[in-house]
Amino acid sequence: MSEVSTASVGQGAESAWRSPWLRGWIGLVVVVLVVNATMITLAFVTNPGLVVDDYYERGRDVERSLMTRRAEAPGWTMSLDTPADVAVKRPTMVRFHVVDSVGQPVRPDQVTYYAYRPSDPSADFSLPMVEEAPGRYAAEVTFGLAGLWDTLVAAQTNGQEVAFDQRIGVADH
Structure with missing residues (x-):
């Protein structure tokens, strides 16, 4: 009896991998991971470098100068x-x-x-x-x-x- 149950367990596991639904879901997850990895790589490789180190201070300076210009505007x-x-x-x-x-x-x-x-x-x-x-x-x-x-x-x-x-x-x- 133990031989029969072992054979049916092995056969059931093997049939699950043959299922097109399981293969489809695994394929979908792999595609999503590959696309995400590609996008992350492109983000680092094609970085335009437009961000400056002191962005916050520069933004505050621009805001101050705009407020000053509005107050002094003719x-x-x-x-x-x-x-x-x-x-x-x-x-x-x-x-x-x-x-x-x-x-x-x-x-x-x-x-x-x-x-x-x-x-x-x-x-x-x-x-x-x-x-x-x-x-x-x-x-x-x-x-x-x-x-x-x-x-x-x-x-x-x-x-x-x-x-x-x-x-x-x-x-x-």
Whole structure:
């Protein structure tokens, strides 16, 4: 009798491994583990290195400077006109408009256009903007890479800088 029960136990265990359901579940677990290992490896290998060591202190400094700028802001109304069809390596005219609290054009001492590429700081650039009319400034801009760009226009007057920012998308045409 002991031979019969041993044979049926061995045969039952062997049949469980032949089950497509068990093989499917094991295969699914293996696939999930392989995908997770691949993603972790890619995260370490392709790290863009955008994190700085003193991120908290730098963030606090930015917050303090923004609060200070808001408190000292002269009450200007600013807008940046960027065409919707900005494309790589194609010159694009951007215009900056600025008026004071009563709607009169403002004539800052200097107006500069800055373009920052969040994922590639080596592509950042800046250009001086030229006055087209009182309160209206323009610059011809050519972006070297497609994707998202953070743009900022800084207007300086009497030693004070007022900035206006805008995020734009540059198409790959």
